[in-house]
Amino acid sequence: MLVGRKSFWRQLQASFFRLLCLIPTGFPVRSVDMQRATDNITVRQGDTAIIRCYVDDKASKVAWLNRSNIIFAGEDKWSLDPRVDLVTKGQLEYSLRIQKVDVYDEGSYTCSIQTKQQPKPSLVYLIVQVPANIYKMSEDMTVNEGSNVTLSCLATGRPDPLITWRLLNPSAEPLDGEEYLDIIGITRTQAGRYECKASNDVATPDVKYVNVIVNYPPTIKKTQSAEAQLGRAGALGCEATAVPTPEFEWFRDEKRLSNAQGLNIQVLGTYTILTISSVTEEDYGKYTCVASNRLGVQNSSVFLYRPGTGRDINGSACVSQSPWLLLASIACLLLQC
Numbered sequence: 533m534l535v536g537r538k539s540f541w542r543q544l545q546a547s548f549f550r551l552l553c554l555i556p557t558g559f560p561v562r563s564v565d566m567q568r569a570t571d572n573i574t575v576r577q578g579d580t581a582i583i584r585c586y587v588d589d590k591a592s593k594v595a596w597l598n599r600s601n602i603i604f605a606g607e608d609k610w611s612l613d614p615r616v617d618l619v620t621k622g623q624l625e626y627s628l629r630i631q632k633v634d635v636y637d638e639g640s641y642t643c644s645i646q647t648k649q650q651p652k653p654s655l656v657y658l659i660v661q662v663p664a665n666i667y668k669m670s671e672d673m674t675v676n677e678g679s680n681v682t683l684s685c686l687a688t689g690r691p692d693p694l695i696t697w698r699l700l701n702p703s704a705e706p707l708d709g710e711e712y713l714d715i716i717g718i719t720r721t722q723a724g725r726y727e728c729k730a731s732n733d734v735a736t737p738d739v740k741y742v743n744v745i746v747n748y749p750p751t752i753k754k755t756q757s758a759e760a761q762l763g764r765a766g767a768l769g770c771e772a773t774a775v776p777t778p779e780f781e782w783f784r785d786e787k788r789l790s791n792a793q794g795l796n797i798q799v800l801g802t803y804t805i806l807t808i809s810s811v812t813e814e815d816y817g818k819y820t821c822v823a824s825n826r827l828g829v830q831n832s833s834v835f836l837y838r839p840g841t842g843r844d845i846n847g848s849a850c851v852s853q854s855p856w857l858l859l860a861s862i863a864c865l866l867l868q869c
């Protein structure tokens with residue numbers, strides 16, 4: 533009996549196959565079925581898919597096929613997959629439920645309904661979507677200015693995710709790159725936090741970040757010469773940009789200065805202040821500020837002037853905005869100059 537039934541369904545399976553082969557010619561399949569043949573059901577990986585099938589009371593035999601394999605023949609389950617079962621409502625609904633859908637479930641499913649002698653398949657294409665997921669991202673890196681840098685951001689997902697890059701500076705404009713972002717001859721302004729976003733509209737995009745530090749040698753941006761009266765304090769300043777943060781030294785002619793009686797050198801990140809607490813006649817003249825890091829060294833001259841002689845000389849009269857100047861003024865106040 534059981535063998536007999538199964539052989540019937542084998543015949544159905546075979547006839548279904550013939551039917552499918554005939555579809556391109558359009559021969560025995562009605563246009564309604566052709567319409568159904570292109571139906572898609574989209575489901576996210578891990579979710580439950582219910583593929584609906586409604587049966588009218590004229591149907592004598594019903595079956596579900598995955599591609600060309602029978603999953604259910606009537607109420608008989610042929611599939612060994614525990615995730616698969618039927619959703620029925622009396623004689624009228626004969627739907628297929630697949631739990632924890634995975635990518636290999638993607639494909640065509642057929643609800644085959646036999647009415648009189650003619651099997652009438654209704655075909656549904658199950659599309660399995662997977663949210664975008666970045667599985668490999670460049671590690672944070674430190675490079676020298678001028679190097680060629682490639683940042684990578686590899687992602688999975690169905691459909692294939694779109695990868696976009698931004699440098700999270702104030703403009704944060706999109707950059708021209710996909711899985712790999714090539715930066716030829718990186719500059720200091722291209723240092724920062726890079727964002728990679730992988731999106732495929734299945735779920736919220738996946739976002740990951742990589743920090744790029746760009747090393748460059750010191751450039752002395754600003755120096756501050758000063759005028760000071762005999763016996764009062766004088767403060768000289770020097771500011772440099774560099775990555776890593778520069779080291780500073782002060783020289784008087786060839787002699788390196790250090791903290792000593794009446795002499796104070798402060799280094800505050802990218803700037804330094806040399807304070808002379810009580811100026812003597814020999815203190816007037818030229819000083820050299822030297823900024824260095826492992827990529828290079830630069831020096832610049834700074835002057836301590838007698839009262840009234842510095843005004844026509846660069847920078848000495850315009851004492852104001854830069855932050856170290858403020859500190860120099862504070863240092864000056866503390867030392868009562």
Ligand SMILES: *[C@@H]1O[C@H](CO)[C@@H](O)[C@H](O)[C@H]1NC(C)=O
Pocket residue numbers: 570571572657
């Ligand atoms: C089903 O998906 C395919 C691509 O997978 C597409 O070409 C077709 O137009 C879709 N059909 C419907 C009815 O959305």
Ligand SMILES: *[C@@H]1O[C@H](CO)[C@@H](O)[C@H](O)[C@H]1NC(C)=O
Pocket residue numbers: 598599603611613616630636637639
């Ligand atoms: C459908 O068939 C494919 C290929 O044989 C198989 O990997 C998958 O597990 C099947 N899915 C279901 C729900 O039967």
Ligand SMILES: *[C@@H]1O[C@H](CO)[C@@H](O)[C@H](O)[C@H]1NC(C)=O
Pocket residue numbers: 678679680716717
């Ligand atoms: C960086 O790439 C450019 C263009 O591909 C090439 O001409 C140059 O030699 C490269 N520089 C380094 C340091 O590899």
Ligand SMILES: *[C@@H]1O[C@H](CO)[C@@H](O)[C@H](O)[C@H]1NC(C)=O
Pocket residue numbers: 783785820822830831832
């Ligand atoms: C400053 O730099 C010049 C060359 O750029 C060099 O000759 C001089 O010795 C340097 N001075 C100091 C104090 O390092």
Ligand SMILES: *[C@@H]1O[C@H](CO)[C@@H](O)[C@H](O)[C@H]1NC(C)=O
Pocket residue numbers: 845846
């Ligand atoms: C003043 O600055 C100019 C350029 O900014 C420079 O060429 C000149 O040597 C400076 N003069 C003095 C006395 O430092």
